[in-house]
Amino acid sequence: MRHELLLIAITVILLIVEIFLPDDRKRKIILPSIILMTIVTILGFFPGSTGILFGGMYKTTALTVMFKNILNIGVLIVFIQSVDWLKKPENNNKIGEYFLLMLSTLIGMNYMISAGDFLMFYLGLELATIPIAALAAFERFKEHSAEAGVKLIFISALSSGILLYGLSMIYGTIGTVYFEEVSTAVTGSPLQVLAFIFFFAGMAFKISLVPFHLWTADVYEGAPVNVTSYLSVISKGAAAFIFTIILFTVFNKIAVLWSDVIYIITILTITLGNLFALRQQNLKRFLAFSSIAQAGFILLGIIGQSQLGMTTVIYFILVYIFSNLAAFGVVAIISNRTGKETINDYDGLYRTNPNLSLVMMLALFSLAGIPPLAGFFGKFFLFAAAAKQGYYILVLIALINTIIALYYYLLVIKAMLLNNSDRPIAYFKSDGYTRLGLLLCVAGIIVIGFASSIYEAVNKLSFGIY
Amino acid sequence: MSILTLFIIIPVLTVIGILLSKNHMQVKWTAVVGMSLQLISAITLIFLFLAERRAGNTAEILFAQDNVWYQTLNIHFYIGVDGISVAMIGLTALVIFAGIFASWDIRDLPREFFTSLILLGTGVFGFFISLDLFTMFLFYELAVIPMYLLIGIWGSGPRHYSAMKLTLMLMGGSAFILLGVLGLYLNSNAGGGPLTFDLIKISKESIPMEMQRFLFPFLFVGFGVLGALFPFHTWSPDGHASAPTAVSMLHAGVLMKLGGYGCYRVAVFLLPDAAHELGWIFLILATIGVIYGALGAIWQKDLKYINAYSSVSHCALVLFAILMFNKTAMNGAIMQMISHGIMTALFFALIGMIYGRTHTRYINEMGGLMKVMPFLAVAYVIGGLASLGLPGFSGFVAEMTVFVGAFQHSDTFHRVATIIVASSIVVTAVYILRVVGILLLGKIRNDDYEKITDAKWFDRMSVVALILGITLIGMAPLWLSDMINGGLVPIMQKLLSITPMIH
Numbered sequence: 001m002r003h004e005l006l007l008i009a010i011t012v013i014l015l016i017v018e019i020f021l022p023d024d025r026k027r028k029i030i031l032p033s034i035i036l037m038t039i040v041t042i043l044g045f046f047p048g049s050t051g052i053l054f055g056g057m058y059k060t061t062a063l064t065v066m067f068k069n070i071l072n073i074g075v076l077i078v079f080i081q082s083v084d085w086l087k088k089p090e091n092n093n094k095i096g097e098y099f100l101l102m103l104s105t106l107i108g109m110n111y112m113i114s115a116g117d118f119l120m121f122y123l124g125l126e127l128a129t130i131p132i133a134a135l136a137a138f139e140r141f142k143e144h145s146a147e148a149g150v151k152l153i154f155i156s157a158l159s160s161g162i163l164l165y166g167l168s169m170i171y172g173t174i175g176t177v178y179f180e181e182v183s184t185a186v187t188g189s190p191l192q193v194l195a196f197i198f199f200f201a202g203m204a205f206k207i208s209l210v211p212f213h214l215w216t217a218d219v220y221e222g223a224p225v226n227v228t229s230y231l232s233v234i235s236k237g238a239a240a241f242i243f244t245i246i247l248f249t250v251f252n253k254i255a256v257l258w259s260d261v262i263y264i265i266t267i268l269t270i271t272l273g274n275l276f277a278l279r280q281q282n283l284k285r286f287l288a289f290s291s292i293a294q295a296g297f298i299l300l301g302i303i304g305q306s307q308l309g310m311t312t313v314i315y316f317i318l319v320y321i322f323s324n325l326a327a328f329g330v331v332a333i334i335s336n337r338t339g340k341e342t343i344n345d346y347d348g349l350y351r352t353n354p355n356l357s358l359v360m361m362l363a364l365f366s367l368a369g370i371p372p373l374a375g376f377f378g379k380f381f382l383f384a385a386a387a388k389q390g391y392y393i394l395v396l397i398a399l400i401n402t403i404i405a406l407y408y409y410l411l412v413i414k415a416m417l418l419n420n421s422d423r424p425i426a427y428f429k430s431d432g433y434t435r436l437g438l439l440l441c442v443a444g445i446i447v448i449g450f451a452s453s454i455y456e457a458v459n460k461l462s463f464g465i466y
Numbered sequence: 467m468s469i470l471t472l473f474i475i476i477p478v479l480t481v482i483g484i485l486l487s488k489n490h491m492q493v494k495w496t497a498v499v500g501m502s503l504q505l506i507s508a509i510t511l512i513f514l515f516l517a518e519r520r521a522g523n524t525a526e527i528l529f530a531q532d533n534v535w536y537q538t539l540n541i542h543f544y545i546g547v548d549g550i551s552v553a554m555i556g557l558t559a560l561v562i563f564a565g566i567f568a569s570w571d572i573r574d575l576p577r578e579f580f581t582s583l584i585l586l587g588t589g590v591f592g593f594f595i596s597l598d599l600f601t602m603f604l605f606y607e608l609a610v611i612p613m614y615l616l617i618g619i620w621g622s623g624p625r626h627y628s629a630m631k632l633t634l635m636l637m638g639g640s641a642f643i644l645l646g647v648l649g650l651y652l653n654s655n656a657g658g659g660p661l662t663f664d665l666i667k668i669s670k671e672s673i674p675m676e677m678q679r680f681l682f683p684f685l686f687v688g689f690g691v692l693g694a695l696f697p698f699h700t701w702s703p704d705g706h707a708s709a710p711t712a713v714s715m716l717h718a719g720v721l722m723k724l725g726g727y728g729c730y731r732v733a734v735f736l737l738p739d740a741a742h743e744l745g746w747i748f749l750i751l752a753t754i755g756v757i758y759g760a761l762g763a764i765w766q767k768d769l770k771y772i773n774a775y776s777s778v779s780h781c782a783l784v785l786f787a788i789l790m791f792n793k794t795a796m797n798g799a800i801m802q803m804i805s806h807g808i809m810t811a812l813f814f815a816l817i818g819m820i821y822g823r824t825h826t827r828y829i830n831e832m833g834g835l836m837k838v839m840p841f842l843a844v845a846y847v848i849g850g851l852a853s854l855g856l857p858g859f860s861g862f863v864a865e866m867t868v869f870v871g872a873f874q875h876s877d878t879f880h881r882v883a884t885i886i887v888a889s890s891i892v893v894t895a896v897y898i899l900r901v902v903g904i905l906l907l908g909k910i911r912n913d914d915y916e917k918i919t920d921a922k923w924f925d926r927m928s929v930v931a932l933i934l935g936i937t938l939i940g941m942a943p944l945w946l947s948d949m950i951n952g953g954l955v956p957i958m959q960k961l962l963s964i965t966p967m968i969h
Contacts, residue, residue: 311538370611371604380600380644384539387648392680395648399641406637410614410630418618418626452536459538 001060002048003040003068004110010036011103018096026095030086033099034079034433041072052116056178059116063461067241067314068110074234074321075106080437081329082226084430085336090141098138101131102230109238118167118177121242125163125206128238129156132231136223148222155205155215163202169195179250188254196251200261206239209299210268213292217276220288225335228284229328232291237317240298244313247302255305262303267397269296274404281342283331286408287324290367293405294320297382300398304385310462312381315455319366319378322444326363329441330356333434338425343412347421356430357416359438364409366445369402374448377455468531469514470545470595472507473555476500477588481581490576494566497580501563501587508559515552516945519952526956527597527666535601540662544598549953550800553946554594554727557804560935561719561811562587567928568815569712571822572620579620582612583712590720594727599647599663606643606728609721610636610692613705613713621708628701628708635701639691643728646685650736653677668736669956678740685733686741686748693725694781695748696755703762706774711818714770718777719811723803726784730799730957734788738960742791746879749789753883755782760893764900769817769827772897773810776853779890780806786887787868790880791961793954795871798864800950805852805860805939812849812932816842819925820905823918829901834910839920843906845929850898852936855891860939865891867947 014033021028050060079099086095108127115121133156137149171177173192174185186192204212220228251258273293280286298320301313334356335341350357366375379402387395448454480500487493511529518528530546547555565583572579589609596602610633618629647663653673654662662668673681691698702722706714734741759779766772780802787799819842820835821827836843852859855866872884910916921929939946 365611371607376604376607381539383644384648384651387645388652392645392649396641396645399644400638403634403638403641407630407634410633413614414618414626414630417615418629452541455536456538 001053001058003044003065003072004107004114006040006043007103007107007110010040011100011107014096014099014103018100021096023093026092027087029096029099030083034076034083037072037076037079041069041076044069044072054116056116056180057120058111058114060114061461063314064113066458066461067113067238070314070318070321071106071109071113071234071238074237074325075102075230077325077329077437077440078102078226078230078234080433080440081229081325081332083433084333085224085226088336090139094138098135101135105129105131105135105230105235109235112242113238115242116179118170118179118182121246122160122164122167125239126160128235129160129206132227132235135227136219136231138224138227142222144222145224146222148219151215151222152219155219159202159205159212162198162205166195166198166200166202169198179246183250183252186251186253188257193254193257196254196258197261199246200258203239203243204265207236207243207295207298208292209265209295210272210292213269213273216292217280217285217288221282221284225284225328225332228288229325229332232288233321233324233328236291236295237321240295240317241314244298244302244310248305248310259303259305262299263391263394266296266299266303266394269293269299270398270401271296274401274408278404278408280408281344283341283343283346283412286343286412287327287331290405290408291324293401294324294367296401297379297398300382300386300394303391303394304382304389306385306388307459307462308381308388309385311455311459312378312385314458314462316378316382318454318458319374319445319448322441322448323363323366323373323375326359326438326441326445327367329434329438330360330363333430334425337428337430340425343415345425346412346415347419348424349416351420352424352427356438359442360416361413362442362445364412368406368409370406372446372449374445377449381455468529468545469507469511470529470531470547473504473591473595474588476504476507477584477591481584481588484577484580484584487577493576493580494570497566497584500584501559501566504587504591505559505563508556511547512552512556515547515549516949519549519949524952530597540660540664541600542598542664543601544664545595545601546597547595549949549951550727550731551594551953553800553804553950554723555591557723557807557935558587558590558594558720560931561715561807564811564815564928564931565712565715567924567931568715568818569710570922570924572710574620579616579710582615583716586612586616586716586721590716590724593724597665599650599665599668599732601663602665602732603640603643603647606724607637607640609724610640613709613717613721616713617705617709620710620713622710623708624704625708628704632701632705635698636692639688639698639725642684642688642691643732646681646688646732649677649681649684650732665731665736669960673737675739678737679744682733682737682740682744685737686729689725689728689733690748690785691725692722693729693785694722694755694759694778695725695785696751696758696778696782699755699759699778699782702778703771703774706777706814707768707770711814711821714773714814714818715811718774718814719807722777722781723784723807726781726788726799726803729785730788730796734791735957735960738957738964741789742961742964745789745791749786749880749883752782752786752789753886755779756786756887756890757893758782760890760897763897764893767828767830769820769829769901769905770814772829772901773813773817776894776897777806777810779894780810780853783865783868783887783890786883787871790868790872790875792871792874793951793958794874795868796954796957797947797950798867798869798871800953801860801864801867801939801943801947804946805864805936808932808935808939809849809852809861812845812929812936813853815925815928815932816846816849819921820846824912829904832905832911833908834906835918836906837910838916838918841921841926842929845933846906847902848933848936850902852940854895854898858937858940860936860943863940863943863947 112124
């Protein structure tokens, strides 16, 4: 419970500070926010108590604590990376809102992760989604941004409705919404299967699996880059985590049913995500589709079931957070400073901004799964988990897709390093916050793979989840 | 700590040194110092290895070092060498050493160039010393990726296209390998115990036959892509032609050997039953590859394309010899890898130097170069003669051994294949002598060429080092073939247990 309490505490503190700051000094809130978030992140790592609250509604286990820590780190990096953008004059009077909304979604995710029944889970999910819609529409004077906000709120309302309908059917057939009681009572009767399908579809919207992905690209493109990176990394990671846990614990008994569904969805998600990414010129859309494909890889771990599957999913999410945040960080700073967002704009970037290009290259190579970067380990272990269940053909299809993915990642690298341009993006000096944020990401990309102890730690905590 | 760790540490330190260097002279000299140290350690390793063997140490793997990396998945950083890997390490160290000197006049982004080049080298060294399939695969991909930047940034001609084609085809191959490696891992505990990536342990397990049949094509084709297995060789001519000199050298000289080595060490060694059953398919492909490559070389007018196609032909010969499954032919296969590695590196180095002076690679536009650059011309003739298998050079030893071994099979299929492949020697002679005739002899066709200067000191360093290698193996092949034979013992035992026909 400590994570949630700490987050609520700093949210309240920031709210009060925000109110008392005069209008022309709103920027002063940036540094305290980041410092408080850093403190919360560090405090999260101290060993604490685990247990059950409210009669089983709320569970704190070592695994959820670890995942909350991962989310804290991710959000901290997002905070640091957004500073450059927040300092723009047009954002001057809503800096406080940005941090408050972000923190409330984070609290929502914490509720969702720790949920012990479907009601708590749903509550957390809503709290984690609705503020993001406000964030997506943050640059409200821009048409695209407003459009993204509206689309996101509609689609999340729709998917929540579907999800809730599924949950009501579960309650109708079993008479309880507690995870543990549901898991023993699930029999796979037709109504329960229908309930599961509704639940699955609702979650698939949140994680943007094909064919429930159609909202992703528009929202990602319209929202401010830092919000996009939050949406595609933190929010998606948390949803994928709880989705895996619910599949493994609650719907464990009907695994035969859902593994077939996931088999097909995996192929669709990876393949279509990749094929659409091939055609994108705008880097935000490009990363949106590539992140759809990456979500498909997470499914490989889910279909792998067992402890290995759980471990590889969490490990991959961790790797994915660092790699994708690095890529988005570079896109964000370039977009803020120059307004350029397409791949062609990046022509010859290495000659003018070598460090940013290197970070981008490392991030993309990590996303493509090239050794010795963390992405390689993440992907390899996911493949191992799926192959262990005998899904060799599925692994082969996923592997062929990694080659397609490599092609489009190389297109960006080609633009930065190989192409020459008459009018490249001019040299600019990025601020200290951005550099710190990118440095953290790069350190993560390099260290997570080599330090096997991180994997072992995840593995130890995943014990007994399946 | 085993001496083998040096082969990873030295390149990594060199890369760090290069990144810290201030100007491009410092970059180059850091690279030279690093790779000289690497060459010295490789030579030391060869002597140490021979001394151990002479002292009667018959262990399968020497200088082994085993560190646990990922405990739950049983991934180890397990390194060690047998005679074959020692030979390959020697080859790699020599070619990289020569490659650094051959790229002495890189002007554009030298720091990035040498970093990528040495990273590539790290991958190759790591691959040859790894005995754990996971790390082996890791180093394999590490060796392939820098090629994209090396060809794409510093290449010539349609470099963007070639770089992309090469990278995607090779990574496609590596996707196949990954599947094969996972299959091996998940079937590595037939005799009980935990799953393992340990190559030596897996070689002692018997993997179920249907699994072998499923995995063998993936592994053989996967490595075969890099070993220029017909029809997956198409990346090779384009890639070689577009790559800068040192990269062509390393690529044809060393990187393509990863393919042959992987086919031998992983596909055939770990899945002998399937190799024996399905080998004929790949034998036909390899036979076609040898002839196709040689004929392809005849039609070409661009020096680099000629050499690229001849590499396809020679590398196919390696696969051909491996698939003969007998000791003599396999020995020949390894010898051919070493011999071709040095020889083709010499060719590409010379082509780079000639191009740097004449600014064309089309043989029709050149002529009489013997008169203006005698040193390079003589070196080219030596390389050519070695390539067509003249006694006294390494090419002869290798090809002779391959054909003697291949002819030990008495059935029609193998005999016919051998005869077809042997006839490629004639074709090789045609394209080598044709180039020597047009390029080096005759009149000087372009007045500008009168002013051409001969090799500079760094050119000579590179050329002399490689020629020494060729003649050393050509004159005194026995120590090398003994060393390789020692390494072949385990695989021969496995193959003998399948069919007594093989000797």
